[in-house]
Amino acid sequence: MKILIIEDHPKIRENIMKFLKISWYISEWAMNWKEWLLKIAINKYDLIVLDINMPIMDGRKFIKKLRLNKNNIPVIALTSNSMIDDKLEMFDLWVDDYLTKPFELKELDARIKSLLKRKEKIIEKRIIIWDLIIDLNKHKILKNNEEIHFWNKHFLIIEFLVKNKWLIKSKNQILEKVWWELEENLNINSTTLEAHISVIRKKLGKDFIKTIKWSGYIIE
Numbered sequence: 001m002k003i004l005i006i007e008d009h010p011k012i013r014e015n016i017m018k019f020l021k022i023s024w025y026i027s028e029w030a031m032n033w034k035e036w037l038l039k040i041a042i043n044k045y046d047l048i049v050l051d052i053n054m055p056i057m058d059g060r061k062f063i064k065k066l067r068l069n070k071n072n073i074p075v076i077a078l079t080s081n082s083m084i085d086d087k088l089e090m091f092d093l094w095v096d097d098y099l100t101k102p103f104e105l106k107e108l109d110a111r112i113k114s115l116l117k118r119k120e121k122i123i124e125k126r127i128i129i130w131d132l133i134i135d136l137n138k139h140k141i142l143k144n145n146e147e148i149h150f151w152n153k154h155f156l157i158i159e160f161l162v163k164n165k166w167l168i169k170s171k172n173q174i175l176e177k178v179w180w181e182l183e184e185n186l187n188i189n190s191t192t193l194e195a196h197i198s199v200i201r202k203k204l205g206k207d208f209i210k211t212i213k214w215s216g217y218i219i220e
Contacts, residue, residue: 001165004043005029013029017029019109024164024168033054050062052077097115134159139177156177158209167218169217
């Protein structure tokens with residue numbers, strides 16, 4: 001998952017980014033309105049963590065602009081205000097959740113996970129990546145509108161990584177999701193997984209699934 005941090009306080013921003021990295025999220029940051037608009041225009045993010053009290057164009061104006069452009073990306077607002085009127089204002093601005101400073105990073109992590117799960121439930125069942133259409137209902141993958149045939153295990157690997165795009169998944173996590181949950185007593189090792197990944201790359205391109213050394217695999 002890819003998260004944009006909009007925060008002008010260096011220490012707070014640094015702490016959030018370090019924590020997200022430990023939690024296997026990919027994050028980028030911006031500290032003024034020009035950077036916000038540029039990054040939103042050229043990148044796709046799964047969630048935004050936004051400091052409301054920003055200079056020049058504060059977070060309120062940014063959220064209004066975002067929603068007027070019909071961008072429904074989840075937003076967690078960071079605010080130093082704890083008054084009930086301020087909290088109600090956050091939701092009037094179409095904020096999905098908020099945290100009052102100071103806050104615990106573990107609580108931020110919990111709220112991020114909650115919003116991303118909610119987003120996943122409403123996501124359409126056809127995912128488009130590059131020239132591929134991945135139909136999660138029919139278990140089909142189309143490339144340039146032609147079906148590419150895969151064994152069920154191959155599709156399950158692709159589905160798991162696609163649903164967690166921008167998030168590194170370890171070999172053990174993939175094995176647990178694709179094999180162990182379905183075949184409880186089956187003894188599978190990483191060599192089996194690597195062979196399946198190799199087949200997928202031959203059909204969809206070597207860069208479709210990237211290897212992150214010592215960590216696992218990712219679809220960006």
